Amino acid sequence: MIKNDYDVIVCGSGPAGLSAAFAAAELGARVALLEKQRELGGKIPYSGNGRCNFSNVLDDVPFMNSFGRAGRFMTDALRCGGRDWFCEHLRSHDVPVTVTDGFHYFPESGKAWDVVDSFLLPLQRAGADFRTDTVVSAVCRTPDGAACGVRLASGEELYAKCVILACGGTAMSAVGGTAQGLRIAQQLGHRIIDPLPAMAPLYLEEEWLRELSGVSLKNVQLQFVSGRNHGKTNGEMLFTYDGISGPAALSLSNEAYRIWLEHPDRFDLKLNFDTRVDWQRQIDTFRKQDGNKFLRSSLSSFLPKSLAHAVCKQLGWEERKNQTLKDTERDTLVRLLTACPLTISQLCPMERAMAMSGGVTWKEIRPETMESRLVPGVYFAGEIMDLTGPCGGYNIQFAVASGRLAGLSAANSLRS
Numbered sequence: 001m002i003k004n005d006y007d008v009i010v011c012g013s014g015p016a017g018l019s020a021a022f023a024a025a026e027l028g029a030r031v032a033l034l035e036k037q038r039e040l041g042g043k044i045p046y047s048g049n050g051r052c053n054f055s056n057v058l059d060d061v062p063f064m065n066s067f068g069r070a071g072r073f074m075t076d077a078l079r080c081g082g083r084d085w086f087c088e089h090l091r092s093h094d095v096p097v098t099v100t101d102g103f104h105y106f107p108e109s110g111k112a113w114d115v116v117d118s119f120l121l122p123l124q125r126a127g128a129d130f131r132t133d134t135v136v137s138a139v140c141r142t143p144d145g146a147a148c149g150v151r152l153a154s155g156e157e158l159y160a161k162c163v164i165l166a167c168g169g170t171a172m173s174a175v176g177g178t179a180q181g182l183r184i185a186q187q188l189g190h191r192i193i194d195p196l197p198a199m200a201p202l203y204l205e206e207e208w209l210r211e212l213s214g215v216s217l218k219n220v221q222l223q224f225v226s227g228r229n230h231g232k233t234n235g236e237m238l239f240t241y242d243g244i245s246g247p248a249a250l251s252l253s254n255e256a257y258r259i260w261l262e263h264p265d266r267f268d269l270k271l272n273f274d275t276r277v278d279w280q281r282q283i284d285t286f287r288k289q290d291g292n293k294f295l296r297s298s299l300s301s302f303l304p305k306s307l308a309h310a311v312c313k314q315l316g317w318e319e320r321k322n323q324t325l326k327d328t329e330r331d332t333l334v335r336l337l338t339a340c341p342l343t344i345s346q347l348c349p350m351e352r353a354m355a356m357s358g359g360v361t362w363k364e365i366r367p368e369t370m371e372s373r374l375v376p377g378v379y380f381a382g383e384i385m386d387l388t389g390p391c392g393g394y395n396i397q398f399a400v401a402s403g404r405l406a407g408l409s410a411a412n413s414l415r416s
């Protein structure tokens with residue numbers, strides 16, 4: 001018989017792994033937290049520009065819907081480790097929280113490390129074992145196929161009845177992204193949905209937008225249609241030297257890149273520069289009240305000057321005055337301002353993506369426990385699974401909630 005070193009081994013120390021280890025230790029399990037990097041915390045220290053936007057104000061249903069059709073998978077996870085639990089956990093570990101803009105939750109200190117410490121310090125006190133610079137390469141199995149521990153890249157084996165895979169995704173290897181967790185899951189027989197960049201800038205072909213690099217807009221709408229697939233985001237956006245970034249673009253990328261790859265020729269992407277403006281009425285007002293003014297300078301009262309100029313230049317109307325615009329030309333301008341056609345030029349490299357879409361298919365994971373349907377004793381948590389949310393605290397909240405459910409389920413399975 002195998003002698004167990006631990007009850008629960010958690011692979012990866014991001015929000016999913018920390019929350020899983022914390023939950024298992026809460027139920028008295030002997031826990032080991034294994035991390036391939038020198039420091040614990042996964043991507044938390046880098047999140048939200050070092051401030052960690054860890055959740056948001058949405059209720060569970062709209063929160064889940066933001067992950068697409070598969071979102072309902074997280075119903076049980078949110079029930080045990082959703083926003084209310086997470087906020088209470090932070091407060092009770094001396095990390096007051098704040099909602100900065102009516103939507104995004106942050107630690108009041110503005111320090112992402114406080115979120116890491118809220119898990120680590122109690123884990124330390126509970127006697128959990130931490131091992132950094134430790135790469136897990138495989139899950140060990142008993143002759144009847146159940147998990148019984150992990151094999152490390154060093155060749156050493158550690159034994160436990162439950163193994164939680166919380167290895168994150170492949171985005172941004174500079175801050176810990178890796179495919180190692182996916183490879184381990186694949187060795188166990190799990191199906192992996194191809195990893196693609198998510199929360200990533202959109203690379204565009206439009207040369208005329210390049211000169212706007214650094215210009216930001218507050219109220220855009222981005223929209224794509226491709227056959228029966230469509231997606232839409234609203235909010236802030238930033239022009240970059242090779243495309244667009246900012247929350248509206250990053251959030252759209254989760255779905256947009258996958259669908260664009262399927263049919264690049266049928267992918268129709270459009271940008272509305274400012275959804276608050278009724279452009280047709282506004283341009284008519286320019287024509288009536290400011291007829292002698294240059295169109296570019298009238299547009300500048302609603303758009304950043306460089307964008308107003310770029311739009312006029314794109315139409316060859318740099319020197320046009322408002323009163324010279326015919327109705328058909330007004331309509332052309334309105335179309336450009338409300339449905340500016342954009343063309344994706346290439347896939348964003350994983351290095352620049354903040355998250356991964358794809359991963360271990362949720363169809364092979366039990367939503368009520370996070371346990372693998374294929375290998376008893378193996379649990380999944382966080383971004384390693386094929387569930388990715390947009391910008392705005394969704395992904396860390398889901399990682400923590402799924403980690404908590406996995407940790408509690410693993411520890412409970414040992415009791416029974």
Ligand SMILES: Cc1cc2nc3c(=O)[nH]c(=O)nc-3n(C[C@H](O)[C@H](O)[C@H](O)COP(=O)(O)OP(=O)(O)OC[C@H]3O[C@@H](n4cnc5c(N)ncnc54)[C@H](O)[C@@H]3O)c2cc1C
Nearest residue numbers: 012014015016036042043047048136168382383393395396
């Ligand atoms: C720059 C940046 C900013 C972000 N900002 C936000 C934000 O403000 N709000 C938000 O909700 N989301 C944000 N995200 C996304 C969010 O950080 C991730 O979705 C989240 O951290 C995923 O949690 P996780 O625990 O599943 O994975 P991770 O945080 O990636 O942690 C996984 C850990 O597992 C370790 N690991 C992997 N393989 C092995 C192995 N074989 N053996 C041992 N250890 C292993 C990794 O080193 C890593 O430490 C941001 C991401 C980035 C990159």
